[in-house]
Amino acid sequence: MPHASPKPTFTFGLGLAMLASLLLLIGGCGSEGGSARSQDRDGSPERPLMVLLVPTESGQTNLMDDYEPLFSAITRVHGLHFDLRMGSSYAAVVEGMRAGQVDIAHFGAVTYHQARRAGVAELLAVAVVDGEAVYHAGIFHRADSGMSRIEDLKDKTVALGDPNSTSSFNYPVAMMLDAGIDPVRDLRGVLMSGSHSASLSALQAGHVDAAAASVSAYDKMVREGTLDGTRVVLLVKSDPIPNPPLAMRAGLGEEVKARLREVFATIHEQEGVRPEMILAYGGALADRYDSAIDDEFIAPALARLGAVTAELRQELADFANRSRPGRRG
Structure with missing residues (x-):
């Protein structure tokens, strides 16, 4: 009852x-x-x-x-x-x-x-x-960026979320590593935004060239009208994540x-x-x-993330403090 x-x-x-x-x-x-x-x-x-x-x-x-x-x-x-x-x-x-x-x-x-x-x-x-x-992580870019594949992120600026986040930090970093991109040495700058929505907003505002977030976060912001889905689009999507x-x-x-x-x-x-x-x-x-x-x-996802070590997360935090991507026109 x-x-x-x-x-x-x-x-x-x-x-x-x-x-x-x-x-x-x-x-x-x-x-x-x-x-x-x-x-x-x-x-x-x-x-x-x-x-x-x-x-x-x-x-x-x-x-x-x-x-x-x-x-x-x-x-x-x-x-x-x-x-x-x-x-x-x-x-x-x-x-x-x-x-x-x-x-x-x-x-x-x-x-x-x-x-x-x-x-x-x-x-x-x-x-x-x-x-x-399952859901998916994604790396997003502006539709007019000229990028078409993950390898194009070299010498670009990228917004990442919380270092403990699976889909706004760890999985996208693992995807870059798999593509032969060292995020500390090959990117021009990193913005540690702290969240999915902050990364996507920074991308839309022109502060960075790309942003990491879950695809569901992107879809929700587009539905709610806080993100223009014609201007900010998916560059690459992850394998399924629990x-x-x-x-x-x-x-x-x-x-x-x-x-x-x-x-x-x-x-x-x-x-x-x-x-x-x-x-x-x-x-x-x-x-x-x-x-x-x-x-x-959850084990397969954790295995994929093994390359994203605590040392690498700290290196990225230090790199973000040095590079500090700013507003660009």
Whole structure:
């Protein structure tokens, strides 16, 4: 029987400093103290499960808009309650789960790998859209740039997103490496924009020659009218990448984890749940959420990203500080 329940709680812009305050409020900033208090969170109205969302292509508010209908539907149908908050960086999301103060988080493949390697996260579910649980990264350019292939990026300026982002940083860098382009030595400059949308906006404004972002981010900005799809076009698209998964804290009780897997796998079938409530990464309508996935689903993407080492990410950050692509006419 459906429960008449309030919508999840929302908080925006949770960075590392604010996260530290949250840890104190929820119960201890150390992992041991946090773990003791985190066991109290069971999805009841008094002890909602803490959900932290990683910022993506279109800003914090839009990401909350993407996930609010899904979590609200689960609350209404199953009586599980959630406290949804926005992290201001990928690092905040990983640290929140590492500290035991975040129960569910939205990850990219790279960020999930960091949390999984630390032993603090397990896969919960991934969105299936048009029968597939994958999306694509892209490198975009202006239609009048004269470029036609990835090799044309040599001696050009490129905007990249967050260094922990799979599709706005790591995958595009891996694609350049595969094409024989050393991004530190062969590019004229790098702009570290911090997000998909900021990279695409910088490209449209003429600050850079190319931009890395997910194709879904590009499509959403075009739909919303914030990007001119006739001026900014795709130069090259990646191989399929696993959709950004939802993961849960490894230390959650087994009964809670089993229940979460069940409700995410079946929420699309429940009475009163409309298709527009089941949204995926980038606001796309999802067919359903698949909770039968395992780490093998993400393994091929992680293997492809092996060449994008921490050292290379740091070199690119240093290069960006030196090159500082500016506004060009």
